[in-house]
Amino acid sequence: MNRLIASTAIGVIAAALASPASAELKPGDQIEYRQAGYSFMAWNMGKIKDNLQGDFNQEQVIKAANAIAAVANSGMGALYGPGTDKAAGGHKTRVKPELFKPENAEEVGRIAHEFLAAADNLAEVAAEGDKAAVQTAFGDVGKACKSCHEKFRLNDDD
Numbered sequence: 173m174n175r176l177i178a179s180t181a182i183g184v185i186a187a188a189l190a191s192p193a194s195a196e197l198k199p200g201d202q203i204e205y206r207q208a209g210y211s212f213m214a215w216n217m218g219k220i221k222d223n224l225q226g227d228f229n230q231e232q233v234i235k236a237a238n239a240i241a242a243v244a245n246s247g248m249g250a251l252y253g254p255g256t257d258k259a260a261g262g263h264k265t266r267v268k269p270e271l272f273k274p275e276n277a278e279e280v281g282r283i284a285h286e287f288l289a290a291a292d293n294l295a296e297v298a299a300e301g302d303k304a305a306v307q308t309a310f311g312d313v314g315k316a317c318k319s320c321h322e323k324f325r326l327n328d329d330d
């Protein structure tokens with residue numbers, strides 16, 4: 173009986189260790205999903221930009237900002253698992269190998285954290301509806317996207 177409980181407990185622990193969220197996704201799928209997440213955020217950034225340049229429709233801006241914040245907060249770090257530093261499963265990637273280096277972990281974390289804070293702030297500011305404040309918060313998110321790309325994404329012509 174005791175042995176059964178012990179072996180069951182070990183089985184549960186082993187299962188938990190073996191199945192973090194990313195381990196269930198093949199590397200090629202992780203690459204595909206993270207690219208989809210970024211593309212989806214870019215689409216929503218474009219919608220906010222259009223609203224800032226033309227008629228400001230607060231409802232549209234709120235929806236787009238919430239979509240960006242939701243993707244930003246979805247735990248995309250789980251899509252940078254082992255084997256996703258190069259093409260996998262027929263999916264090319266533009267991630268730089270630097271993103272995976274332990275000595276850069278702190279900087280990756282800082283950039284990701286700044287991006288999250290900016291995305292959350294944009295969603296909050298959008299809900300308040302002040303166009304000038306949205307402009308500033310939108311600019312901050314754009315800068316956060318760019319600072320990660322400059323460090324950790326290859327250029328198109330690389």
Ligand code: HEC
Pocket residue numbers: 203206207208210211213214217240264265266267268283284287313314316317318320321324325
């Ligand atoms: C923490 C770093 C980081 C942040 C923050 C970030 N990106 Fe990226 N982005 C990347 C990396 C790395 C890639 C390359 C992914 C790949 O090819 O596997 C990428 C790829 C992309 C792509 C190309 C997707 C594709 O289909 O190949 C777009 C578009 C993009 N990002 C837009 C954005 C926008 C817009 C934001 C901000 C709202 C943003 N990114 C924030 C790192 C980041």
